[in-house]
Amino acid sequence: MEVMVMKKQTALILMAFLVLQSVAIRDASATTIEYASISVTLGLKDSAILGPYNITFTDASIQWDSVVITIKGPSGSYSNPLKVGDTMYYPSSSPEKMMIAVKVLWIYKDTQSVLLSIQSPLAPVYSNKTMLVGSQLQLPAGFPPILIELEASSSSQAVFKVTTPYQEQYTLSINKGATRVISYRLDSKHVYSNYLAIEVVNCTSNSAKVNIYLPRVASVNFRVVRWKEAQKTPAPAVSTTLIYNDILYTGEKLPVTYNKTTYYFELLSVIPDVVKVEVYKGNESVGTYTLSVGDIPKTADGTPFMLAVQKTDPNYKRAIIRIYGPIESEVTPILRPAKVVANITAVPKQVLLGQDIVLSIGVENIGRGNAYQLNVAAPIPSGFELISMTKSWQINNLPAFTKLPVLVYVLRPTKVGRFNVGKVIVTYYDDQSLETGKMKTVYSAPLGAIVVYSTPEMSVSGSAYNGTWSDYVNAEVNSTVKLKLTVTASKGDPNYEFVKNATLYLELPKGLTGPSLLKVGDMKAGESKSITVELKVTKEALLNVKATLIYQDPLGNEHRLSTGNLVSINSIPPEVVMKDVKVWPKPSELPAYLNKTLSGMNNPAPLAQEVEEIASRYLPPKGNPWKPTAVVFILATIVLGGLTYNYYSQLERLREKVLRKKQRRPGGLPKKEEEETEL
Numbered sequence: 220m221e222v223m224v225m226k227k228q229t230a231l232i233l234m235a236f237l238v239l240q241s242v243a244i245r246d247a248s249a250t251t252i253e254y255a256s257i258s259v260t261l262g263l264k265d266s267a268i269l270g271p272y273n274i275t276f277t278d279a280s281i282q283w284d285s286v287v288i289t290i291k292g293p294s295g296s297y298s299n300p301l302k303v304g305d306t307m308y309y310p311s312s313s314p315e316k317m318m319i320a321v322k323v324l325w326i327y328k329d330t331q332s333v334l335l336s337i338q339s340p341l342a343p344v345y346s347n348k349t350m351l352v353g354s355q356l357q358l359p360a361g362f363p364p365i366l367i368e369l370e371a372s373s374s375s376q377a378v379f380k381v382t383t384p385y386q387e388q389y390t391l392s393i394n395k396g397a398t399r400v401i402s403y404r405l406d407s408k409h410v411y412s413n414y415l416a417i418e419v420v421n422c423t424s425n426s427a428k429v430n431i432y433l434p435r436v437a438s439v440n441f442r443v444v445r446w447k448e449a450q451k452t453p454a455p456a457v458s459t460t461l462i463y464n465d466i467l468y469t470g471e472k473l474p475v476t477y478n479k480t481t482y483y484f485e486l487l488s489v490i491p492d493v494v495k496v497e498v499y500k501g502n503e504s505v506g507t508y509t510l511s512v513g514d515i516p517k518t519a520d521g522t523p524f525m526l527a528v529q530k531t532d533p534n535y536k537r538a539i540i541r542i543y544g545p546i547e548s549e550v551t552p553i554l555r556p557a558k559v560v561a562n563i564t565a566v567p568k569q570v571l572l573g574q575d576i577v578l579s580i581g582v583e584n585i586g587r588g589n590a591y592q593l594n595v596a597a598p599i600p601s602g603f604e605l606i607s608m609t610k611s612w613q614i615n616n617l618p619a620f621t622k623l624p625v626l627v628y629v630l631r632p633t634k635v636g637r638f639n640v641g642k643v644i645v646t647y648y649d650d651q652s653l654e655t656g657k658m659k660t661v662y663s664a665p666l667g668a669i670v671v672y673s674t675p676e677m678s679v680s681g682s683a684y685n686g687t688w689s690d691y692v693n694a695e696v697n698s699t700v701k702l703k704l705t706v707t708a709s710k711g712d713p714n715y716e717f718v719k720n721a722t723l724y725l726e727l728p729k730g731l732t733g734p735s736l737l738k739v740g741d742m743k744a745g746e747s748k749s750i751t752v753e754l755k756v757t758k759e760a761l762l763n764v765k766a767t768l769i770y771q772d773p774l775g776n777e778h779r780l781s782t783g784n785l786v787s788i789n790s791i792p793p794e795v796v797m798k799d800v801k802v803w804p805k806p807s808e809l810p811a812y813l814n815k816t817l818s819g820m821n822n823p824a825p826l827a828q829e830v831e832e833i834a835s836r837y838l839p840p841k842g843n844p845w846k847p848t849a850v851v852f853i854l855a856t857i858v859l860g861g862l863t864y865n866y867y868s869q870l871e872r873l874r875e876k877v878l879r880k881k882q883r884r885p886g887g888l889p890k891k892e893e894e895e896t897e898l
Contacts, residue, residue, distance in 0.1 A: 254320070254338040255413045255434035257405070257441065262332045264446035269337060270438025272309070272319050276333050283328035288321050288335070302326075306338075314340065318435050339434035341416055352425050363403070363439050364491060364533065365415060369427055377419050377427035384490040384533055385469075393419045405441040406487065406495065406507060440493065440509050448506070448520060459525065463542040463550050466619075468535075468587055472499070474551040475524070477544060482522060484542060494528050494538045516543055524548075535620050537587075557619065557649035558586030559593070561663040565640065571774060572635055572673040575606055578666075580626040580643050582617070590617040590647040595626060598641030602671070603630040617647070632671040635715035640666040672773035673716045675744040676709040679723070679768050681785030691787045694756045700788055703751045704737065706768065711744030718742050718778075721770035723750070730758030730790065739768075754788075762788040 259267045261276040271292055278287040289298040294310035301307055306322040325334040350369040358365050364384050371378040379391045381401055391399045403414035416432035472483040483499040492512040498505040498519040506520050516525035525543040562581045570576055584590050593614040599605055606629040643663035684701040685692040694700050721739035733754035768780040804812040817823040
């Protein structure tokens with residue numbers, strides 16, 4: 220009795236040691252990691268199957284102090300009697316040839332079972348493999364799709380993130396020259412300990428050189444076959460048909476009812492082309508089955524059903540499972556909710572008034588269920604007009620974990636300001652709507668911070684000062700003239716209508732010197748700025764000053780405005796020119812002018828004759844025949860009158876002169892003889 224108690228205590232201690240050994244991550248030196256191992260308890264005639272290797276507890280001695288273990292594999296079948304602590308190697312004990320080893324950890328006589336450690340030596344998969352920080356390393360084809368990522372590295376340590384196919388993640392901080400290992404979970408009861416080993420050979424601030432080790436028998440297809448369950452009376456044969464051919468996700472249990480009994484099929488794990496399915500009869504597990512794509516259907520022990528897998532999708536932890544069973548079976552579908560999400564983006568988010576904005580809507584179903592009869596409505600805020608043809612879309616079906624192609628529409632702003640575009644509205648039905656009858660509605664996050672700018676109309680005016688302000692001034696050479704230039708922005712919203720970095724470039728002709736580059740700066744709508752400069756005149760000429768205004772709109776695009784002539788400066792001095800100009804008398808003055816002219820001539824007759832001939836052309840052709848004679852008489856009278864008047868005037872002057880000569884002052888001298896003679 221004491222011996223049995225001691226054995227049980229020893230067994231408990233050993234089990235505790237095994238539990239500690241199954242911890243997922245361990246530290247070790249590369250030289251001490253020799254084997255990956257699986258601990259399993261087998262009853263008499265039970266088998267453990269690891270990939271192509273079958274380990275069977277074949278027999279035991281009468282005293283139960285030794286057991287017979289049989290290993291079947293590609294190299295044949297071998298059997299050996301083993302005691303506690305003994306190890307059997309297959310196909311050879313040579314380290315270079317050994318693929319698998321079975322060690323007896325404990326023998327339980329009372330339960331007629333044995334505790335075994337199935338071991339496989341570690342071998343390098345990658346040697347001196349260089350990884351950069353941020354890079355990922357995938358195991359070669361044929362190995363489980365374990366992903367190794369180098370997250371960080373220094374001169375003394377490297378940090379790795381390891382992701383298994385069943386989406387468990389481990390973070391390993393490994394010092395330079397050290398090794399850490401992780402275990403691989405085979406099912407809910409068994410773990411492949413020390414399955415993956417990472418040894419850091421060297422590391423720097425941005426890379427690490429590593430060795431990666433895996434067991435020679437790296438298969439993770441592991442199951443235990445109980446002999447007693449295999450000997451159960453099989454269910455009576457019934458005609459079967461394909462009753463389910465659809466998706467199952469890990470963790471889901473598909474109910475199938477037959478003959479008043481409900482069976483459940485649960486997907487345990489998914490890796491490329493291989494799945495594990497556990498079958499329940501009511502609440503009792505019937506068994507766990509490993510299914511490979513392309514295999515013939517497997518019978519679920521003690522049930523009228525067969526299982527197969529058509530396709531696997533490890534990324535979303537799902538597979539298409541085929542279940543064959545009696546035609547009378549009833550499958551209760553799993554009602555999965557769809558989870559539709561939407562987002563909206565705009566390009567660009569800052570525009571000028573009148574510029575189009577392209578908006579993109581993304582719709583994705585991230586749930587496990589399909590979405591039906593989707594309606595996607597795009598927001599159109601106030602201050603924008605729709606340019607594209609549509610603002611809503613209808614989609615009949617959006618399967619789980621799929622995206623719609625990007626939905627695009629175009630808006631054009633009609634006023635300046637800051638706007639929130641709004642939310643995308645998506646309505647749809649899913650499998651759960653079959654029970655509730657309700658449509659589901661989701662909204663995207665609102666799209667805000669759309670800013671619409673505009674550029675005010677710019678104008679430039681100028682004037683010069685040389686005594687007075689004018690756009691035309693006179694100036695002398697070597698003098699200075701003040702030039703005032705005014706830049707004006709038209710009225711508008713100063714917060715969204717403005718220009719930046721305005722600059723005036725003066726086009727000065729030869730003959731004017733002064734600054735040609737004038738900084739104006741930023742200007743808002745309704746603002747005006749004046750700049751005064753002095754120009755020196757160096758040449759006699761008519762000098763025209765032009766300018767070009769260069770500025771940027773709110774988005775940084777450059778604009779140019781040419782002004783033409785702003786100011787004219789005349790530096791040419793005035794010149795006096797003497798020139799005879801004929802002045803003709805007015806028609807009303809002509810008679811008096813003609814009379815005066817003829818009277819002052821010594822021989823007016825020729826001129827009078829010409830005047831008569833000219834005047835006769837404009838006289839009526841018929842009239843008094845004496846009129847020409849009268850005209851000649853009148854002209855002769857005028858001429859004679861003029862001569863008489865001239866003669867009389869000369870005579871009067873002579874008479875006055877004589878009278879002055881005759882008047883003598885008292886005591887005067889007698890007249891000279893010359894005076895007398897003159898008189």
